[in-house]
Every structure is written in C-alpha cells, then in structure tokens.
Amino acid sequence: MSTDGTDNATAPSSWDVASVLAEPHRREVYDAVRQARTPLTRDEVASATGINRRLTTFHLDRLAEAGLLVTDYARPPGRGGPGAGRPAKRYRAANVELELSVPPRHYVFVARLLTEAIDRAPTDAATGSRNVARAEGLRLGAARRTTGRPSAKRRREAAVAALTDLGYEPATAEGAQIRLRNCPFRVVADISPDLVCGMNRELIAGVFEGLGLADADVGLGGAPGDCCVVVQLATDRR
Numbered sequence: 001m002s003t004d005g006t007d008n009a010t011a012p013s014s015w016d017v018a019s020v021l022a023e024p025h026r027r028e029v030y031d032a033v034r035q036a037r038t039p040l041t042r043d044e045v046a047s048a049t050g051i052n053r054r055l056t057t058f059h060l061d062r063l064a065e066a067g068l069l070v071t072d073y074a075r076p077p078g079r080g081g082p083g084a085g086r087p088a089k090r091y092r093a094a095n096v097e098l099e100l101s102v103p104p105r106h107y108v109f110v111a112r113l114l115t116e117a118i119d120r121a122p123t124d125a126a127t128g129s130r131n132v133a134r135a136e137g138l139r140l141g142a143a144r145r146t147t148g149r150p151s152a153k154r155r156r157e158a159a160v161a162a163l164t165d166l167g168y169e170p171a172t173a174e175g176a177q178i179r180l181r182n183c184p185f186r187v188v189a190d191i192s193p194d195l196v197c198g199m200n201r202e203l204i205a206g207v208f209e210g211l212g213l214a215d216a217d218v219g220l221g222g223a224p225g226d227c228c229v230v231v232q233l234a235t236d237r238r
Contacts, residue, residue, distance in 0.1 A: 020066040025051055029059040030093075033069060039090035060091050070094050104167030106184040113199065126195055133199040137206020140166075145211055155211045156233060162207050168227055176234070180204075180227035189228070197228040204229050 021027045032048045033040055040048070046056040063069045073087035097108075113132050114125070121128030144158045160178065163170040167184030183189050189196035197220055205218040208231070217232040 016066060017068065020062065020068065023059070025049075025055065026059040026062060029056060030063050030068060033060075033063075033091050034093040036092070039072065039074075039092040041088045041090050043088075045091065064091065067096065068094055103169065103182045104184050105186065106167050107188065109166075110185045110188055110196070110199070113203075126198065129195060130198050130202045134202040134206040137203040137208075138210040139206075141207040141210020143210075152213070152234075155213050159208055159211050159213060159216075162211075163204065166203075166207075168204070168229075170231075176232060178231040178233065180222060180229055180231070181225075183227040193228070200227060200229045204231065 021030060028049050029045055029051065032045050036044075036048075042053060042057045042060055045051075045060060046053045049056065051059070060069065064071055069091045070093075072090055072092075074090055075087045113136060114129055117128035117132045118125050120132065140162055141159070144162055146154075146158075150158075160170050160172075163178075163180065167182060168180040169182040171179050171181055183196075183200070185196050185200070189200075201218055201220060205216075208214065208216040208218060213233070215234040217234075219230055219232070220228050222228045222230050
C-alpha cells in the first residue's frame with residue numbers, strides 16, 4: 001500500500017512514468033486511451049490520434065509494459081461463432097495514481113491522516129492526529145521488520161529506507177544522529193507547524209518502534225530547511 005492509500009504492488013514508479021510519457025506521441029496515445037469510456041483497439045487509438053497503426057501499437061505496448069495500460073481481448077459487438085475472426089487486443093487505462101515532485105511531497109498521505117484523526121476525535125484533532133500518525137508509523141515499521149534477530153544496524157538501515165520512502169531524505173549526521181533534510185508535508189507545515197511537526201514526530205517515532213528501535217530518541221529541533229524532527233540513535237550494543 002502506498003502512502004496515499006492506493007495499491008501500488010504493481011504500480012510503476014513516478015520516475016519511470018515520467019520517462020515513458022516524455023515521448024510526445026506516446027503521451028498522446030495514453031491520453032486517448034485514458035479519456036475513452038471503453039477499452040480501445042489499436043485501430044481505434046490510431047484513428048483518434050492520427051498516428052499510424054504500427055507506431056500506435058508500439059506506443060500502446062510500451063505503455064502496457066510500464067503498467068499504465070491494461071489489456072484484454074474481445075471480438076467486436078455482434079460478432080461471434082465460427083468465422084468471426086480472432087479477438088482484438090484492447091487497451092484501457094490502469095487504475096494508478098502518480099505524482100512526481102522534487103523534493104518529495106506527500107500531501108494526499110497527510111490529508112488521509114488528518115481526515116482519519118478528525119473522524120476519530122472531532123473535538124481534539126491535534127491529539128487525534130498524533131495518535132493516528134503514531135499508529136501509521138508503527139504499521140509501516142512493522143511491515144519492514146524481518147523475522148529472526150537482525151542486528152541494530154540492519155534495523156536502522158530498514159528505518160532509513162522507510163524514511164526515504166516517506167520522502168524525508170534522511171542523512172547520517174555526526175555520531176548516531178539522523179538528519180531529515182526534507183519535510184514531505186512542507187506547505188501544510190507552513191500553515192500549521194505545531195500540528196504537522198507533532199504528526200511528523202509521532203509518525204517517525206512509530207516507524208522506529210515498529211522496527212524494534214524504541215530506544216531511538218525522536219525529537220524536535222531540525223536545522224532550517226530540514227524537517228522539524230531529528231533522530232538520535234542509541235549506541236549499538238551488539
């Protein structure tokens with residue numbers, strides 16, 4: 001599950017999509033399929049775009065390989081039985097949501113957390129948002145926890161990977177400190193820093209706790225331009 005709540009088990013990455021859709025004719029083909037109400041054959045797409053059939057087929061298959069289109073086979077309405085010919089390959093837009101931003105921003109994710117917090121505690125959204133963020137962090141951390149007894153180093157590496165996926169751009173600073181160089185909720189934090197910083201702290205603390213690193217000190221006080229949260233890791237005793 002992605003941070004915005006959509007299933008991304010087979011979803012393409014935003015960077016891969018940017019590369020695939022950079023070709024103007026391919027983007028035109030994709031737009032034609034996406035705007036259609038029903039699946040389209042290559043001939044229908046070629047007719048809609050004015051691109052020749054061979055090139056249309058190439059672009060359609062490239063889009064399908066990238067996970068942006070899904071395919072099936074069907075005969076035209078009213079045609080069936082012997083002599084009806086082979087079913088035609090059809091294309092329709094895949095149900096994926098993609099966002100490309102530099103640095104990373106996850107506003108749908110924070111909106112989902114805030115909505116859930118308000119739904120649970122409409123009279124105290126601040127406390128509710130911290131509770132929801134903590135629970136989400138625990139879930140994300142636990143999902144990355146491996147079986148057996150991994151070393152503290154391996155668990156910290158998993159935590160850094162989780163924070164990277166969330167858009168925090170973590171970097172190891174002096175000693176065992178992790179500096180978070182980006183706030184993925186920057187615009188929202190500018191509007192209500194206390195609320196969002198509290199959510200950031202609980203979300204990140206939850207990730208570490210879910211990974212079995214509950215002794216990490218997750219506090220506020222990031223450098224200007226960074227996330228408001230700083231993580232101080234405990235000394236590895238193993």
